[in-house]
Amino acid sequence: MSRDLTRPRGRVARSLGWLARRVAGAVFVLWATATLIFFAIRLVPGDPAEAILGGPGSQASPEALAGVRAEYGLDQPLLLQYLAQLGRLASLDLGTSYSLKTDVAGLLAVQLPGTLLLAVLSLALAWLIAIGTAWWATLGGRVAAAVSSGLEVVASAVPHFWLASMLIVVFSSTLGWLPPVSTGTPAGLVLPVVTLALPVAGFLGQVTRDSLFDAAAAPFALSARARGESRGGLFGRHLLRHAALPGLALSGWAFGSLLSGAVVVESVFARPGLGRTLLGAVTLRDIPLVTGVALVSALSYVVVVALGDLAERAVDPRGRTA
Incomplete structure (x- = not known):
């Protein structure tokens, strides 16, 4: 009788362990993806502030560029920008598209x-x-x-x-x-x-x-x-x-x-x-x-x-x- 009760418990424990490993793996993959994208996109030549204002052809003034950098936190050190982005993603906030101006x-x-x-x-x-x-x-x-x-x-x-x-x-x-x-x-x-x-x-x-x-x-x-x-x-x-x-x-x-x-x-x-x-x-x-x-x-x-x-x-x- 006790052996019959132990078998379902063992299956449940294995299933929960499998699920926990999958969830931990998913969190790690998402963190690694967000980290890789954050640093890789900043290696692309160009200024993100110009992209927000419409690209290099927008001929934005230095004052406008400075205002955008301050608004989006682009004037902060890279590490602070990275931590801020991780915080937003952890709260399920993907932000607003620079080019399309939409959620x-x-x-x-x-x-x-x-x-x-x-x-x-x-x-x-x-x-x-x-x-x-x-x-x-x-x-x-x-x-x-x-x-x-x-x-x-x-x-x-x-x-x-x-x-x-x-x-x-x-x-x-x-x-x-x-x-x-x-x-x-x-x-x-x-x-x-x-x-x-x-x-x-x-x-x-x-x-x-x-x-x-x-x-x-x-x-x-x-x-x-x-x-x-x-x-x-x-x-x-x-x-x-x-x-x-x-x-x-x-x-x-x-x-x-x-x-x-x-x-x-x-x-x-x-x-x-x-x-x-x-x-x-x-x-x-x-x-x-x-x-x-x-x-x-x-x-x-x-x-x-x-x-x-x-x-x-x-x-x-x-x-x-x-």
């Missing part, structure tokens, strides 16, 4: 859903492509394995800007099937999603295919074949579950790669989102907006990594007691 949190709330939709759809498509190529490589013999391996290497090495340009030339300019820019419709999502998904699918496909071959040689697969399991059943019920574990561990990295790739893809396809917002903010030295975008992206990455860990624990029961 950063409200602006990010508008731009974030589009980028998250693009990244989630791209990750889902990347997994479908990876599983499809792994299925073909496993069931198609040596030729299929060699061809799929070559395609995965090529896909993982293709730059986003080149792939986006080729897709626009083929499917928009030549065939006229899809719009070359974002139109706010499902058709306008196809090319951006494919552009982001293919390189990630190449990485996931390589990892999944190698794991499939290892799993196919394992004793449990040999036992399933001896029981008369079909090739499709062996793949779906046995091999894929084991082969997906390394890919699930990489899903957090893949999502981070998709967020970084969104900077290029959203610019090429004129799609609103965090990527285009970040590009414009860096160009204009908009420190609060750059910091806000970086922190939201880092937080999204941390959440996806945690979800990937949960999925891995669900697929592999050994991870629940590790």
Whole structure:
């Protein structure tokens, strides 16, 4: 009886410990991101006070520049500016955009859903492509394995800007099937999603295919074949579950790669989102907006990594007691 009561308590303790580690890791990642952005943006040539007043072309007077520096604390020592920013971020105050003169949190709330939709759809498509190529490589013999391996290497090495340009030339300019820019419709999502998904699918496909071959040689697969399991059943019920574990561990990295790739893809396809917002903010030295975008992206990455860990624990029961 006492042993039965101890087991749930042990599971709860492990779950709370896992959650505490995740929260501590998230806080550290956000602090490191805010620190890196704070010092990196100040290495960019130019005066933040000029950016607040409209850029170098505004021809602001020295008095106006001095007033802005005093208002935003830019005349303080760098360490005091850094501590002040950490204090604002700790109170969930992302500040006001220098260039757009609007609340950063409200602006990010508008731009974030589009980028998250693009990244989630791209990750889902990347997994479908990876599983499809792994299925073909496993069931198609040596030729299929060699061809799929070559395609995965090529896909993982293709730059986003080149792939986006080729897709626009083929499917928009030549065939006229899809719009070359974002139109706010499902058709306008196809090319951006494919552009982001293919390189990630190449990485996931390589990892999944190698794991499939290892799993196919394992004793449990040999036992399933001896029981008369079909090739499709062996793949779906046995091999894929084991082969997906390394890919699930990489899903957090893949999502981070998709967020970084969104900077290029959203610019090429004129799609609103965090990527285009970040590009414009860096160009204009908009420190609060750059910091806000970086922190939201880092937080999204941390959440996806945690979800990937949960999925891995669900697929592999050994991870629940590790």
